[in-house]
Amino acid sequence: MEQMTEKSCNQFLTELAGKAPTPGGGGAAALVGAVGVALGNMVGNLTTGKKKYAAVEEDIQRLNAKAEDLRRELEELVTADAEAFAPLSRAYGLPKSTPEEIAHKEQVMEAALEDACAVPMKIMMRCCDALDLIEEYAEKGSVMAVSDAGCAAVLCKAALQAASLNVFINTKAMQDRNRANQLNLEADILLSNYQPKADAIFDRVNRGLRTYRY
Numbered sequence: 001m002e003q004m005t006e007k008s009c010n011q012f013l014t015e016l017a018g019k020a021p022t023p024g025g026g027g028a029a030a031l032v033g034a035v036g037v038a039l040g041n042m043v044g045n046l047t048t049g050k051k052k053y054a055a056v057e058e059d060i061q062r063l064n065a066k067a068e069d070l071r072r073e074l075e076e077l078v079t080a081d082a083e084a085f086a087p088l089s090r091a092y093g094l095p096k097s098t099p100e101e102i103a104h105k106e107q108v109m110e111a112a113l114e115d116a117c118a119v120p121m122k123i124m125m126r127c128c129d130a131l132d133l134i135e136e137y138a139e140k141g142s143v144m145a146v147s148d149a150g151c152a153a154v155l156c157k158a159a160l161q162a163a164s165l166n167v168f169i170n171t172k173a174m175q176d177r178n179r180a181n182q183l184n185l186e187a188d189i190l191l192s193n194y195q196p197k198a199d200a201i202f203d204r205v206n207r208g209l210r211t212y213r214y
Contacts, residue, residue: 005031005034005075005078005079012031016028021085021089022081022082022085022086023078023081023082024081024082024085024166025162025165025166026081026084026085026119026120026123026162026163026166027077027078027079027081027082028162029081029120029123029127029158029159029160029162029163029166030074030075030077030078030080030081030119030123030159030163031074031075031078032155032156032158032159032162033074033123033126033127033130033155033156033159033160033163034071034074034075034078035155036127036130036134036151036152036153036154036155036156036159037067037070037071037074037130037133037134037152037156038067038071039148039149039151039152039155040063040067040130040133040134040137040148040149040152041064041067041068041071042145042148043137043138043141043142043145043146043148043149043152044060044061044063044064044067044137044141045064046141046142046144046145047060047140047141047142047145048060048061048064050142052142053140053141053142056140059136059140060137060140060141063133063136063137066129066133067130067133070126070129070130070133073126074123074126074127074130077119077122077123077126080119080122081119081120081123081166084115084116084118084119085116087108087111087112087115087116088109088112088113088115088116088170090112091105091108091109091112092109094108094109106175109173109175110174110175110176113170113171113173113174114174114179116166116170117167117170117171117183119166120163120164120166120167120170121163121167121183121186121187123159123160123163123166124160124163124164124167124187124190124191125190127156127157127159127160127163127194128160128190128193128194130152130156131153131156131157131160131194131197131198131201132197134149134152134153134156134201135153135197135200135201137149137152138150138153138201138204138205146205146208146209147205147209149201149205150201150202150205150206150209153198153201153202153205154198154202156198157194157195157198157199157202160190160191160194160195160198161191161195164187164190164191167183167184167187168184168187171183171184
């Protein structure tokens, strides 16, 4: 499959708006997360080498290295989401006219649903990792770019939430409700821990920008 991130922005968005099932919500979530990480990385790059921030230079360099790895992984997950959906799409089309066909379809569906959940779960985890970095960027990075750190947090929160919906739509179809509930719980924990973190970063940046100094 062609790497989704090798497409132009216009081509990707045109395909996203079309009738084809991929790219879809999961791929869009991964891309938005990658954009959020890139914005955080920009804050770091605007901070390094500045005398004013010499005390945090090593910290920022460390953040930058992690951000670059995270961005690349999220970019790869854009394509991985499309690849994971293909077997699930085929499974939905399997015949179910006989008890044997029904049993076979259920077996194939369960495996495909598990794989289809794995990618958005990874997207969620990487967005949480990104929010940890962005929190530190907002605290230590250049004040001239703090608005970008706030934007990064908002984008990664949106990607986190969007990816969770792609988990839940697949767990809803699972026959194994214990496994479905386990995956739902894992996603819920990530949401409960990191939505407030993203909101706190935004609020902190927002308050700082709206505090007037004379």
